[in-house]
Structure formats: C-alpha cells, structure tokens
Amino acid sequence: MKLSMYSRGGSIYKKSDSNGLVFLEKDWDGGRLPRDLIEEFGLIENSLTILGPNYRAKLAGYVKSGNSLQFEFVPNSCPKELNLDNRFYLASEINGWSNVIGNPEWLLKPDNHNSSVMKFNMDWNIATEIGEFPFKFVSDLGEWYEPLEFIPSVEKNILGTKNFIFSPQRSGKDILAFDIVTGPGNENLDQWLSFSPTGKFGYSKSDQGAVFRVFAPRVKKVGLLLFSNQQECHKEIHPMNRMEDGSWVVNLPFCCEGKHYKYQVENVTNARKEDSFFKEIVDPYSRATTSRDGTGIAITVEPANPSSNFTPPSMEKLVILETHLRDLLAHAKLPLTKQQRLEFNGLTKWLKAEDCYLTRLGVNAVELQPIHDFDARNKDEYHWGYMPVNLFAPASSYASNPNDGSVVCEFRQLITAFHDQGLAVIVDVVYNHFGVPNYLSVLDRELYLSTDENGRLTNHSGCGNDLNARSGASRKFIIDSLKSMVENYSIDGFRFDLGELLGFELLSEIESELHKDFPNIILIAEPWSFRGRLPDDMSKTRYSLWSDQCREKLFNFVSGKGHEADIINLLKGGLDKQNKYPWQSVNYLESHDDYTLIDRLCSTEEWNNSSPPEDAVNRAKLAIGLLLLCPGIPMLASGQDYLRSKNGVRNTYKRADLNALDYDKLSILEYIHVWTKDFIRFRMSELGSLVRAKKFLSSDQYEIIKGDKNCFAVIVKEEADKQTNKILLILVNGAENENHIELPKYLNELNLQQLLGEKSTSMGTIQAINLQVWGTKI
Numbered sequence: 001m002k003l004s005m006y007s008r009g010g011s012i013y014k015k016s017d018s019n020g021l022v023f024l025e026k027d028w029d030g031g032r033l034p035r036d037l038i039e040e041f042g043l044i045e046n047s048l049t050i051l052g053p054n055y056r057a058k059l060a061g062y063v064k065s066g067n068s069l070q071f072e073f074v075p076n077s078c079p080k081e082l083n084l085d086n087r088f089y090l091a092s093e094i095n096g097w098s099n100v101i102g103n104p105e106w107l108l109k110p111d112n113h114n115s116s117v118m119k120f121n122m123d124w125n126i127a128t129e130i131g132e133f134p135f136k137f138v139s140d141l142g143e144w145y146e147p148l149e150f151i152p153s154v155e156k157n158i159l160g161t162k163n164f165i166f167s168p169q170r171s172g173k174d175i176l177a178f179d180i181v182t183g184p185g186n187e188n189l190d191q192w193l194s195f196s197p198t199g200k201f202g203y204s205k206s207d208q209g210a211v212f213r214v215f216a217p218r219v220k221k222v223g224l225l226l227f228s229n230q231q232e233c234h235k236e237i238h239p240m241n242r243m244e245d246g247s248w249v250v251n252l253p254f255c256c257e258g259k260h261y262k263y264q265v266e267n268v269t270n271a272r273k274e275d276s277f278f279k280e281i282v283d284p285y286s287r288a289t290t291s292r293d294g295t296g297i298a299i300t301v302e303p304a305n306p307s308s309n310f311t312p313p314s315m316e317k318l319v320i321l322e323t324h325l326r327d328l329l330a331h332a333k334l335p336l337t338k339q340q341r342l343e344f345n346g347l348t349k350w351l352k353a354e355d356c357y358l359t360r361l362g363v364n365a366v367e368l369q370p371i372h373d374f375d376a377r378n379k380d381e382y383h384w385g386y387m388p389v390n391l392f393a394p395a396s397s398y399a400s401n402p403n404d405g406s407v408v409c410e411f412r413q414l415i416t417a418f419h420d421q422g423l424a425v426i427v428d429v430v431y432n433h434f435g436v437p438n439y440l441s442v443l444d445r446e447l448y449l450s451t452d453e454n455g456r457l458t459n460h461s462g463c464g465n466d467l468n469a470r471s472g473a474s475r476k477f478i479i480d481s482l483k484s485m486v487e488n489y490s491i492d493g494f495r496f497d498l499g500e501l502l503g504f505e506l507l508s509e510i511e512s513e514l515h516k517d518f519p520n521i522i523l524i525a526e527p528w529s530f531r532g533r534l535p536d537d538m539s540k541t542r543y544s545l546w547s548d549q550c551r552e553k554l555f556n557f558v559s560g561k562g563h564e565a566d567i568i569n570l571l572k573g574g575l576d577k578q579n580k581y582p583w584q585s586v587n588y589l590e591s592h593d594d595y596t597l598i599d600r601l602c603s604t605e606e607w608n609n610s611s612p613p614e615d616a617v618n619r620a621k622l623a624i625g626l627l628l629l630c631p632g633i634p635m636l637a638s639g640q641d642y643l644r645s646k647n648g649v650r651n652t653y654k655r656a657d658l659n660a661l662d663y664d665k666l667s668i669l670e671y672i673h674v675w676t677k678d679f680i681r682f683r684m685s686e687l688g689s690l691v692r693a694k695k696f697l698s699s700d701q702y703e704i705i706k707g708d709k710n711c712f713a714v715i716v717k718e719e720a721d722k723q724t725n726k727i728l729l730i731l732v733n734g735a736e737n738e739n740h741i742e743l744p745k746y747l748n749e750l751n752l753q754q755l756l757g758e759k760s761t762s763m764g765t766i767q768a769i770n771l772q773v774w775g776t777k778i
Helices: 032-041 053-060 124-130 189-193 325-329 344-351 357-361 407-420 439-448 472-489 503-517 536-540 548-558 564-571 597-601 614-627 663-668 670-683 745-750
Strands: 002-006 010-014 019-024 062-065 068-073 088-092 118-123 133-139 154-156 162-166 175-179 202-205 210-215 221-227 235-239 247-252 260-268 276-281 320-323 365-368 424-429 493-496 522-525 544-547 585-588 633-637 702-706 711-717 726-733 753-757 770-777
Touching: 053 062, 053 068, 053 175, 068 124, 068 133, 118 124, 189 439, 189 472, 210 260, 221 247, 235 247, 260 439, 276 439, 320 325, 320 357, 325 344, 344 407, 357 670, 407 424, 407 472, 424 472, 424 522, 439 472, 472 503, 503 522, 503 536, 544 548, 548 564, 548 585, 548 597, 548 614, 564 614, 564 711, 564 726, 597 614, 614 633, 614 670, 614 770, 663 670, 670 753
Parallel strands: 320 365, 320 633, 365 424, 424 493, 493 522, 522 544, 544 585, 585 633
Antiparallel strands: 002 010, 010 019, 019 175, 062 068, 068 118, 088 133, 133 162, 154 162, 202 210, 210 247, 221 235, 221 260, 260 276, 702 711, 711 726, 726 770, 753 770
C-alpha cells in the first residue's frame, strides 16, 4: 500500500498491484484530470469510477446527500476498541470541539437501514457558507477517533493528531477507484530492448490497396479500426497479423487514402495474465491527426519539392530567434480572422506581408516552439506544445480543418514562406517524454518508456514519464520522425528539448543518420534534464548546446555582480571550455522558459509609461550587444529586442496574455529594437566575420586592455597572412561611471570608425554601462 502525489492535483493510493484509489483536491467534473492519471499511473480507463457514497463517507467522514451534508462514522471499522453502547458526537472548531460531549444537538444517530452506521445531517448550504473546516468524531467518554492513515484530505493539529477536513469543493465525487494496467512488465523485455525494427510503419499505399503496420511485440492482439466518416460513428475492424519481427501488419485490397483510423490494442490488465483490456489508440506514425483524442488520417505525404533552392546558413553564421506561432500572430498588424491567428495559415500570410516583425529584425533563422501534435484539449487552448502526442503529424490545433489532412499542405506552405524570406527553420522537438494520451505506453509501456527498479515510470523530465532511450524501437521511432520532417517539410534543423534524457549515444546516432542524407542539417540540444547534463564528449559531435554559462555570466556582469574575466572569455568564445568549435555554444540571455531579461533586471513596478527605468535599459542594451558580439550562435527570444516583459512571471506556459508579442510596445521602445538590429547587421557583415569565426582564433589575434574595474577593451585581428586584414575594437564599460581606456598608439594610425554603440567624441572614452564597436580594414 502506497500513497503518492499526483502532479496535477491530488494523490494516488495503491491498494494492491491491481487496483487503488485516486483522491482529488476537488470533485471530478469528468474532464481532463483523471485522463492524465490514466497515462501517468497506468490506470485502466474504463475502470475509473467515482466511489459510492457510503464507502466515500466511511473513508473521508462525510458525503453530500441531496441538500444535506451527511457525516458518517462506522464504529466497527475503527482501529480502536470501543464500547458500542457509547454515544458519539460530531466535534469541530465550529462547535467548540470537546464542548459537544453530552450535547444532544451534535449527537450521531444510527442509520435507519444499517444500525452499525452513525450519522449526523447538516444543511449543505449552511455548511458551504461556513467554508472549509476540520472535524472529528468523539465518544461520550472523551475518546477521539482519527481518519485512516492513508487518507490525504486531512490535517494534523497542534497536538500531532489528525482531523478530517470538510471542503465545499469535495462533495463526494472526489475519490475514484481504479484498476491498474501492468502489461507484460519485464517478460521478454531484454530481448526486445536490444532489437531494432526495420522497414516502414504506419499507413502506406500498396499495389493492391493499403498496408498498416505497428510495432508492439508483447501485446496480445492488435486490430485496425477504419471509420466510415469523420464522426467515428461506424467502424470496420480488421484483425492484424503478428510477424516474427514483433510488428503487426494488415494488407487491405482497397484504397484507404483519406480514411480515418485507429488501432485497437488488447493487452493484459494486471498480474493475472488471462485478464485483458482493449484500448483504442491513434497510430504513433500517423501523418495527420484530428485531435489528441481523435483519429489518425491515412494520408500519403510525398517528399517536399521546395520552390527555391534554399540552403540554411552554416552554423557559425546563424542568428536565431526563438518564437511561438500564436505569440507572433495574436497582435500581428495584419487583417487576420480570429481563427487564422491560431493557425499555420495565419503565419504564412504574415510572412508575406511587408511589415513582418520576423523579417524586420534581421535574423536568419527561427526556432519554432513545438509544432508536432500535442495534447491541447481544443483549438482555442493556448499551449506551448511540450506535451506531444504524435511525432509525425503537424499540430491539429494549428490546422484550418483538422479533419481532412490539409494541415500537411498548410505546414509545408509555411516552411516555404520562411525560406522565401531567407529564414532557416529549426523546430523544437520533444522526444524525451510524451503527453496525454500516451499511445506508446499502450503499445508497450516498458519498451518505449523508462521505468525504475520498482517498475514505476521515471520522471526526470518533470512531465510524468521519460523516453526509454535504450530501446531499439524508441530510437527508430525518433529517427524516422526526424527524417520525415526533413524529407516531407524541408525542415532545416532541430533543437532537442531536455537532450540529456536522449543521451549521448542516441544523439550521436541521430547525427550520423541525418548527416548521411542531409549534410547541412542544424542540430541543437538542451544539454540538461532533472537527471544531469550531457557529457563533454558532445564536443566531438556537430551539435550546438544551449549555454547557461553565457546566460548567467553575462547577466551577472551587466547587473554589476559578475567578473570582467568571464566576459573577456565570452568574447573570445572560451566560456564553454569543452567546445572544439565556438559554434558549439548557443549563447542566449532569455528563452520561452523562465524570466525575460528585463524582468530579471527590474520589477514591473519600476516601469514608467510602458518603459523600464533607464538604468535597466542600459544594462539590457549592454547584454544584448555583448551577446551578438560573441563567437558561437546567438539566440534571441521573440520580443527581447524591445525588452518584452512577462510582468515578472517566471513560468508562462499557459499564459497567452503574457507571451503574446505586443507590437505597440515595440513602437514605444523602437530604439532598443534598432540597437539590436544594428548589432545583428554588423554580425552578418564582412567585418563581423571576426566575431562569427568558424574556428577559434589564435591567442595572438586578441589583445586585451584593461581599465578600471569592469571596463576593458578587446582588439580582434585577422590572421596575419590574410591579404585583406581586418581589425575590430570592442570597448566595454560595465561600471556606473564614464571611463577612459588608454589604447595602444597604433590604433590612432588606423583611422578606426565607430560602428556601433553610443556616439563618442574620442576613441577610448566610454559612457557608463555601455558598449562601443570600432573597426576598419588595413
């Protein structure tokens, strides 16, 4: 017996290996909460039932009955020995606790139908007006009776004993019983973990008609369900045949293009292997889906035929903007319908407009937050997309019509529109965990998902489950998904969410497989998870890793708490010391997750007329400028160029109101936007090649001149044997007062021109909290 917390509001009590109870924090409305429980704890969906009122009252002390609040006490079920001739009272803070003893007003009376149950009735409306309150049962001898040990809806009082808690939010529909799906467990697991399936999965055309194939070597049976219409009213069941390689296949002698379909999976329910359960799931390889709970669509996606021969920038030339489709479109200055602001089509239209924010800024790549189908409950629900339910289908909630498969064409048109504007597309992909419903857990929980020594799902992602990266089936699934995104949509690269959970071996395999066919592919990984970090051996690969070193060291410096040595290392590309090449670091100051830069530098209370305080603005400008002068790959978050605030809220994954880009504020703070654009333009210029070096520059190409604390100059020179030598002077002042740096005399002879930063009357003099860039060719 074990009580464990349920991450979305409640607790789980496992009575045995095959059943248990769910305790919610409020009454179940039949919605999402228990659906998530099914996926997180392996519960059998059709076994999840609200506890009967008598059993609920026996456990939690009360239940709503009609318009009454009915308290119930069953003396026979008490662990204490008691005299059944005693009288029992309802005691609470609302009636003075022990003062009730002997008071007939609070006396419990035997139930008319079962004399072993003692009851006390109270008007429900009066109870709800009082609100939440603790209570307990007490005998006329002063003996107190506590709740059972495993009941979570209780409180400990100052004496260390427990009280029941009445809550108007828990009327009796808050405790649910369930059975547990254990599946085959570890039976033959090692055999299939090391096995790597081959061939095509999902739906495909054949000369005779259609083929459907799914990999589930340890289930009892799989059937194909074909629906006659989009409402799933009528379906045909076609048994699938198990092959020696663990896949299930059915060949149909007729065309299935455009058909809606699911798989029906039969598996064992618990330790008794003869018991089965049936569950309908969407094909994990489906190329289009109708919704998270809907069907797959049998659709053939041909290889992309791009309208232009777009080639993404090489790694060292990338300047990335991380962004979200709906954040971009919510307030876009374009006549779009409400629906178009939610869809791929809307962004395609905006990219073609003259005054598109993405093209104005000057970056050459976008990193789109996840676009694979995710577990949004409906089209209108705002969602970051980090809870995927299908890794081949574009998000159904971003489609104009999710029921006809047109999302494939719409997403392809969006990528073409990006390319037409000279923007490479990097997709944020989430392979480390899965959302709700988790179809892979039905096909084979232990094969596709990671479990601990007790058979429980691991949770190093913080999302309730982790991918089993040791499984050959998992690895093929991910690589097939990535290849389909490049082949079918011309995606230019990927950013791997919580890459540490995929691990070095799988990431290396991904690199090898993709580079064989797509040598220009961009690979970026988030190098951490709640389990740890990726090893330094990642420097032997073509991956770039998000640099939290850059984020924190740079923030600390501009906020007056850091060290100039860190920034000098950053400007030389040497902050992440394990790197073999400077572009192996993705340098950033903010991302979708966590606070924005300006929210770290000042509070929203300090803003005045939609503008942050001048000191915070100067520090932000210094940080952005330094970021764009560092070797490596700079990444900006959308809105960072005009100091977007999220009102100091750290985690905004459901806050469309805070995440949406407000272009009116861009107009107010346009000078920050222009500052950022100018640094981006310089980085991409001929002279900017000194800060976007493909390889580390030699030590004699740098000259460091230090002034007062946090004030210094970095001189960057081209290699001596170059015929068109270039020289760059970067002046940095992190101090709160103007400073002058004594520069080498030879610089005065080179006729350097100031290229960036606040204008200075003389080279070497730099204002407080500021940055200047000077340069020329010699």
